Amino acid sequence: MIEASSQESPSQLDETSDPSPISSSTENGYSKFRVALVVSVLLLASVAAVAITMTNHVKGRETGIDDHVTNLGSFEITAELIEIRGNFLPNDNLYNYAFFMLYQVGEVHRGELTVKKILVAHYNPLKPRHAVADEFYPDIGGMLKNFQVGDIHRMALEMPVDDFYIGGLIDRYFKNQEIPRYWGLWTNRVK
Amino acid sequence: MMVLVTVILALHPGSGIAQVPPNPETDALAREVRSKGWIVYSARTKNGDWDLFLMRPDGTNIRNITNTPQWSEAAPRFSADAKYLIYRRLEKGQIISHDRYGFQGQLILSRSNGSAPVEFGRNGEFTWAMWSPDGSHLSCLSLRGIEVVNLKTKKVVRRMPREGIFQQLFWSPDGKWFVGTANVGGERWTILRMNAASGETRVVSKYQNCTPDWFPDSRRVIFSNRPSGQNGYGWTQLWMADTETRIRSLIYGEDGRHIYGGALSPDGKYVLFTRCPQDGGGSERDGAPGGLMRLTDSPTIAGESKALRAIHPNVKNGPVLTLPDCWEPHWTFADIGDLR
Numbered sequence: 154m155i156e157a158s159s160q161e162s163p164s165q166l167d168e169t170s171d172p173s174p175i176s177s178s179t180e181n182g183y184s185k186f187r188v189a190l191v192v193s194v195l196l197l198a199s200v201a202a203v204a205i206t207m208t209n210h211v212k213g214r215e216t217g218i219d220d221h222v223t224n225l226g227s228f229e230i231t232a233e234l235i236e237i238r239g240n241f242l243p244n245d246n247l248y249n250y251a252f253f254m255l256y257q258v259g260e261v262h263r264g265e266l267t268v269k270k271i272l273v274a275h276y277n278p279l280k281p282r283h284a285v286a287d288e289f290y291p292d293i294g295g296m297l298k299n300f301q302v303g304d305i306h307r308m309a310l311e312m313p314v315d316d317f318y319i320g321g322l323i324d325r326y327f328k329n330q331e332i333p334r335y336w337g338l339w340t341n342r343v344k
Numbered sequence: 345m346m347v348l349v350t351v352i353l354a355l356h357p358g359s360g361i362a363q364v365p366p367n368p369e370t371d372a373l374a375r376e377v378r379s380k381g382w383i384v385y386s387a388r389t390k391n392g393d394w395d396l397f398l399m400r401p402d403g404t405n406i407r408n409i410t411n412t413p414q415w416s417e418a419a420p421r422f423s424a425d426a427k428y429l430i431y432r433r434l435e436k437g438q439i440i441s442h443d444r445y446g447f448q449g450q451l452i453l454s455r456s457n458g459s460a461p462v463e464f465g466r467n468g469e470f471t472w473a474m475w476s477p478d479g480s481h482l483s484c485l486s487l488r489g490i491e492v493v494n495l496k497t498k499k500v501v502r503r504m505p506r507e508g509i510f511q512q513l514f515w516s517p518d519g520k521w522f523v524g525t526a527n528v529g530g531e532r533w534t535i536l537r538m539n540a541a542s543g544e545t546r547v548v549s550k551y552q553n554c555t556p557d558w559f560p561d562s563r564r565v566i567f568s569n570r571p572s573g574q575n576g577y578g579w580t581q582l583w584m585a586d587t588e589t590r591i592r593s594l595i596y597g598e599d600g601r602h603i604y605g606g607a608l609s610p611d612g613k614y615v616l617f618t619r620c621p622q623d624g625g626g627s628e629r630d631g632a633p634g635g636l637m638r639l640t641d642s643p644t645i646a647g648e649s650k651a652l653r654a655i656h657p658n659v660k661n662g663p664v665l666t667l668p669d670c671w672e673p674h675w676t677f678a679d680i681g682d683l684r
Contacts, residue, residue, distance in 0.1 A: 247442075319511075
């Protein structure tokens, strides 16, 4: 018994050594149910993945649409990043900052936004958006890997920046206070 | 030209303190400050958490006043009458951010010897809390602005725009001013003074400054500054500035060390700081050796520091007392160490 049990699989051991009140027929029923459940979950996950991919891709084009960008913040726009003034500071996990970048507004999906050029403060801009959230700003993110002039971004935004961000802020446009300033919550690339 | 340093032998649970031969000048400084009250500070323990400690200003009589292996305590601050302490309590294992600690954890109010700790607020509440001069109120800094909170009722009695201040808000001893680190005019990490009544602001020092604190005269401030023009990343130095004239002067610098945690003794005659080999002051690691010097010995430059000495040729070489590894020390002259 000891020898046998030492070579048996855990399920066999359960049947022989565990005085379970559950009968073997009930156990078989549960096993089938488990298999069916796992298959269903996998199927649902696949459908969801396909749906997300279809949402974010139309005929091979990245739309930048996802549940976050369409729901976070008071504004949702598609805009072209037209200028990054100067260099970013390091993002070495020692100092954290937000950095204003200049955008040409293409399409406004949500919120009232009538100007053509805006400044968006992006948190710790050297980090990919999927890795930028931290204990202080847990709701920031996106699928954008890096900021490059000429790229199109679909973004969820808020304003005024001071109501949503309190930290080091690199504003190389400070002499021009006419340009509205927004806080970047979620940033996806559009291709 | 080396500044003479004496390392204090201390049975400190979180630091392995090296021994160097005693030096008459630093010995004299140690004797001079030994009976001048107590310094409270945060330090990492053998358990890996951070506790609060009291020590005599010469680094002796160290005692752990929190002893909480399940928590970390940070950034203690005496009330002006030295009856109470406020500090932040974080989950053990949570990294203490050297410049955002005021947003972390809970605000705790205790007696100045660490006894009778009370949770003043929940996590993320009463951020950057600092005593009013009479201890009846706290100033807090958050996205809502600067708020003055009644200590007894915990109600906000006044709120004003923060005018770019984003961390390290401190209330002047005369109650007339705030000072903090701010974004102003495109310049990041600017030391900004604010009139506590009108909200009127004045830039004190631009570019790469932080951790300001008041002199007892409510006119000068002490702060850390990493000036531009250094080779490579550069080293952070301890400076002071007159908030009226904006005249700045070096207090202490040392190539190879980032100087943070600047604080004055209650009479303004001595300066406390930390000497961290890495930038940030050490809260993300194990703290950094503390230092104590006479203000009359400023500017003092330690070590070879060729580049720094070239900029500041007329420095003094006063003694600097090395204190145990610590972070954000604060000093009272009150005799509180034997209260427990």
